[in-house]
Amino acid sequence: MSNQKKRTFQIEAFKHRVVVDPKYAEKTWKILEHAIHEIYNHNASGLSFEELYRNAYNMVLHKFGDKLYYGLVATMTAHLKEISKSIEAAQGGSFLEELNRKWTDHNKALQMIRDILMYMDRTFVPTTHKTTVHDLGLNLWKEHVVHSVNIQTRLLNTLLDLILRERTGEVINRGLMRNIINMLMDLGSSVYQEDFEKPFLDVSSDFYRVESQQFIECCDCGDYLKKAERRLNEEIERVSHYLDAKSESKITEVVEKEMIANHMQRLVHMENSGLVKMLLDDKYEDLGRMYNLFRRVDNGLSTLKEVMTSHLRDTGKQLVTDPERLKDPVEFVQRLLDEKDKYDKIIHLAFNNDKSFQNALNSSFEYFMNLNARSPEFISLFVDDKLRKGLKGVSEEDVEIVLDKVMMLFRYLQEKDVFEKYYKQHLAKRLLSGKTVSDDAERSLVVKLKTECGYQFTSKLEGMFSDMKTSVDTMQGFYASQGADLGDGPTLTVQVLTTGHWPTQPCPPCNLPSELLPICEKFRSYYLGTHTGRRLTWQTNMGTADIKATFGKGQKHELNVSTYQMCVIMLFNNTDQLTYKEIEQATEIPALDLKRCLQSLACVKGKNILRKEPMSKDIGENDVILFNEKFSSKFYKVKIGTVVAQKESEPEKQETRQRVEEDRKPQIEAAIVRIMKSRKVLDHNNIITEVTKQLQSRFLPNPVEIKKRIESLIERDFLERDNVDRKLYRYLA
Amino acid sequence: MNKLGRGHRDKVHQFVAITGASEDVALKALKASEWHLEGAFDVFYSQLQLRSKTDNRRLEELYNRYRDPYADMITADGITYLCNDLMVDPQDIVMLVLSWHMKAATMCEYSKQEFISGLQSLGIDSLEKFRDRIPYMRNELKDEHKFREIYNFSFAWAKEKGQKSLALDTAIGMWQLLFDERKWPLIEHWCQFLQVRHNKAISRDTWSQLLEFVRNVDPQLSNYDSEGAWPYLIDEFVEYLLENCIVQRG
Numbered sequence: 012m013s014n015q016k017k018r019t020f021q022i023e024a025f026k027h028r029v030v031v032d033p034k035y036a037e038k039t040w041k042i043l044e045h046a047i048h049e050i051y052n053h054n055a056s057g058l059s060f061e062e063l064y065r066n067a068y069n070m071v072l073h074k075f076g077d078k079l080y081y082g083l084v085a086t087m088t089a090h091l092k093e094i095s096k097s098i099e100a101a102q103g104g105s106f107l108e109e110l111n112r113k114w115t116d117h118n119k120a121l122q123m124i125r126d127i128l129m130y131m132d133r134t135f136v137p138t139t140h141k142t143t144v145h146d147l148g149l150n151l152w153k154e155h156v157v158h159s160v161n162i163q164t165r166l167l168n169t170l171l172d173l174i175l176r177e178r179t180g181e182v183i184n185r186g187l188m189r190n191i192i193n194m195l196m197d198l199g200s201s202v203y204q205e206d207f208e209k210p211f212l213d214v215s216s217d218f219y220r221v222e223s224q225q226f227i228e229c230c231d232c233g234d235y236l237k238k239a240e241r242r243l244n245e246e247i248e249r250v251s252h253y254l255d256a257k258s259e260s261k262i263t264e265v266v267e268k269e270m271i272a273n274h275m276q277r278l279v280h281m282e283n284s285g286l287v288k289m290l291l292d293d294k295y296e297d298l299g300r301m302y303n304l305f306r307r308v309d310n311g312l313s314t315l316k317e318v319m320t321s322h323l324r325d326t327g328k329q330l331v332t333d334p335e336r337l338k339d340p341v342e343f344v345q346r347l348l349d350e351k352d353k354y355d356k357i358i359h360l361a362f363n364n365d366k367s368f369q370n371a372l373n374s375s376f377e378y379f380m381n382l383n384a385r386s387p388e389f390i391s392l393f394v395d396d397k398l399r400k401g402l403k404g405v406s407e408e409d410v411e412i413v414l415d416k417v418m419m420l421f422r423y424l425q426e427k428d429v430f431e432k433y434y435k436q437h438l439a440k441r442l443l444s445g446k447t448v449s450d451d452a453e454r455s456l457v458v459k460l461k462t463e464c465g466y467q468f469t470s471k472l473e474g475m476f477s478d479m480k481t482s483v484d485t486m487q488g489f490y491a492s493q494g495a496d497l498g499d500g501p502t503l504t505v506q507v508l509t510t511g512h513w514p515t516q517p518c519p520p521c522n523l524p525s526e527l528l529p530i531c532e533k534f535r536s537y538y539l540g541t542h543t544g545r546r547l548t549w550q551t552n553m554g555t556a557d558i559k560a561t562f563g564k565g566q567k568h569e570l571n572v573s574t575y576q577m578c579v580i581m582l583f584n585n586t587d588q589l590t591y592k593e594i595e596q597a598t599e600i601p602a603l604d605l606k607r608c609l610q611s612l613a614c615v616k617g618k619n620i621l622r623k624e625p626m627s628k629d630i631g632e633n634d635v636i637l638f639n640e641k642f643s644s645k646f647y648k649v650k651i652g653t654v655v656a657q658k659e660s661e662p663e664k665q666e667t668r669q670r671v672e673e674d675r676k677p678q679i680e681a682a683i684v685r686i687m688k689s690r691k692v693l694d695h696n697n698i699i700t701e702v703t704k705q706l707q708s709r710f711l712p713n714p715v716e717i718k719k720r721i722e723s724l725i726e727r728d729f730l731e732r733d734n735v736d737r738k739l740y741r742y743l744a
Numbered sequence: 745m746n747k748l749g750r751g752h753r754d755k756v757h758q759f760v761a762i763t764g765a766s767e768d769v770a771l772k773a774l775k776a777s778e779w780h781l782e783g784a785f786d787v788f789y790s791q792l793q794l795r796s797k798t799d800n801r802r803l804e805e806l807y808n809r810y811r812d813p814y815a816d817m818i819t820a821d822g823i824t825y826l827c828n829d830l831m832v833d834p835q836d837i838v839m840l841v842l843s844w845h846m847k848a849a850t851m852c853e854y855s856k857q858e859f860i861s862g863l864q865s866l867g868i869d870s871l872e873k874f875r876d877r878i879p880y881m882r883n884e885l886k887d888e889h890k891f892r893e894i895y896n897f898s899f900a901w902a903k904e905k906g907q908k909s910l911a912l913d914t915a916i917g918m919w920q921l922l923f924d925e926r927k928w929p930l931i932e933h934w935c936q937f938l939q940v941r942h943n944k945a946i947s948r949d950t951w952s953q954l955l956e957f958v959r960n961v962d963p964q965l966s967n968y969d970s971e972g973a974w975p976y977l978i979d980e981f982v983e984y985l986l987e988n989c990i991v992q993r994g
Binding site: 694695696715718719722725726732737738 | 908909947948949950953956971972973975976979
């Protein structure tokens, strides 16, 4: 300020010269040290937070952070050592409590200390890369308390002992446990894992190994599973109450391994209580439990599935090959349906609708149903029975349910074309005898078959239905136009069947009674008048007749009989007795049918409007048939001889089988030609595979048959063998 | 010729220069001998022996010697006469080979065309030459390739005109003849099997596949492949052999 020169003004910082007392740091530290002691001695209330904070702040500011930090370490360490001793001194049950108490105290103290030393925490600590006060406090606790020689093992053992006691049914102090475990978790996940979790898992493993061994010796499967489930739930609960959530999957794994996985085979196969028995007895709860438990272990469910499948296949196989059962087809199929229902229910209620179990069920059914070659026939007979009488009075929804179930069985059939043949036969008989319970049910089933197998399958069936309907219209037309002329003669109802639709066998015509001839002729000319170019043939093996008959004492009855029977009976209008030969000549009915017919008229109790001499059961060539004057019946209307579908006799069965085989040949050839046309060249094995694939919705073709068809096609120049590779075939355009 | 390599073209030129044959013939001969000139010459000259000029007039004379008096062809009687002249049994298999050369349509008769062209291809225009050729024809059966051709030829030749399949008896006769020549240990069993189990005519496919079976599968059936797309008749034959323990399956 003495010079006259012009100067710029500078403003400088105010330098307050602080005299740093060398003993300053020591003094300040002592204050803080004292404060820490007080804090640990629960005397914190007398301290001034502001003052202490300032002191700490100053120390750091004046570059005494180091001294502060290490002083803190020393002080805290000293305290912790003492604490450690006091915990060690605790006896028995109070060990944990003491530990817990001291831990809580330590945390409180630590909090206060950290607050006081916050400046250091924020500035000195990061720059010098030291641990923060909080973490320091934890580490020191860990080092000097938890890992102290006398405490570490004792702590672990106490904890494990408490858990063991709880497992054996004692009630323990869960809150205390939680706190201690939380302490370990706070100290770091590796502390928790090393100091507690690993040993815990090992000990649990041993525990459950022993326990499961005990149980399995003395319990049956259901009980054992209950126990296992209980233990599992206990452990889960334990974790939720006082362990780290991450331990849950680990401990459950231990239980699953020891109690379930190790004993899986023994449990499943346990005699009189294992899976098979549970299945037999419909033990839904036990099965559900088993499913849930086994789901948790590797291969658990696949083991269950395997055992269930083999049991099912065995039972199924027995069912279909048991000769007793095979006597009644309806019973047979009902039993199959029941079995299916049973397992559906089990899978639904106990196995959680598990798809893979459903698949196992399906494949088993497919396996054993096709073991019996008559399955298709029997299913058709079952349906026949239901549609004739079984579904009488049943509600529409219930009908649908039954039909849907039948369709499920149908799907398992490999030889669907065999079923088709029988079904057609049975349907024809039902329609023609008017014996179907519900038209709607019939049609509903046809629709289901169409959805399943395609139009081809059902087009002829639908033809049958429409023929029936058309016939009704035709009859109306006939009587409308001719009614007046007919007068007193017999009433005629005709069903006109289109040949392609119906499974009719060629029927040699028999001689109809003379009383009928006029009206039959009238119908013929009426029909052909409106439908020129068609040919009508009477199917005398399929009709029925209602006849009013008067017997010896004047009893009148109305007889419902087949056409053949009618022809025979009408002969007795003119005479009281005839020989077999005479009847045969007069009616020209084929011998086998005639014999059956006579048997039904003369040999069945209650229906013997004829009698025969001799009175044997079989019809002999030289028998004499007489009108039975003495016939009596409670009922006015008597039904004799039905055209009910029956289980086929051996020769009939052979015949049907043969026809099915014959029908298959062109189908196989068509498939081969189709495939070769598109592929041009293909080797033998591939042809077999492709053909099988194409035809599998109808039947399973025999590879030998396919080979024969190929050779036949070679003969007819549709295919040729390759010159070089004999396994290769070429399509000849 | 354009497709040949330089070396091959040269060989063809050389061949033509030396033998005076056409390029086509040269190509054929060289190919047959795998492009060895020496070998090609051998082939050429041996064929040359066959294809030596035959005198057409002499052929006519020969034909007329055997032809049927009422029809323009050689029938069974004529053939018997021929066999006599050749000092060969009419059932001798060499007659089959001869028919093959003639590409005869059916057995027991030769048309004029067949007779003449057949003899031409064999280089025969006299009975002497004819007799000389017999051993050569016999030898042809030893060649696998030719045997197969003759075998397959005999199906069409032996069956009835207008039929698709060969009658069983005829087939058995032919098989016995053929497999007497080229030995097959199972021939008797095969014939027995057919008579007992099959009793129907034989299809062409079965006929030709049988030879393959004979050539590829050993009599102990050790390398028989059931997935081998053999005709079902052969599969049945194998079953028959196993069932009757004629062969044990290892």
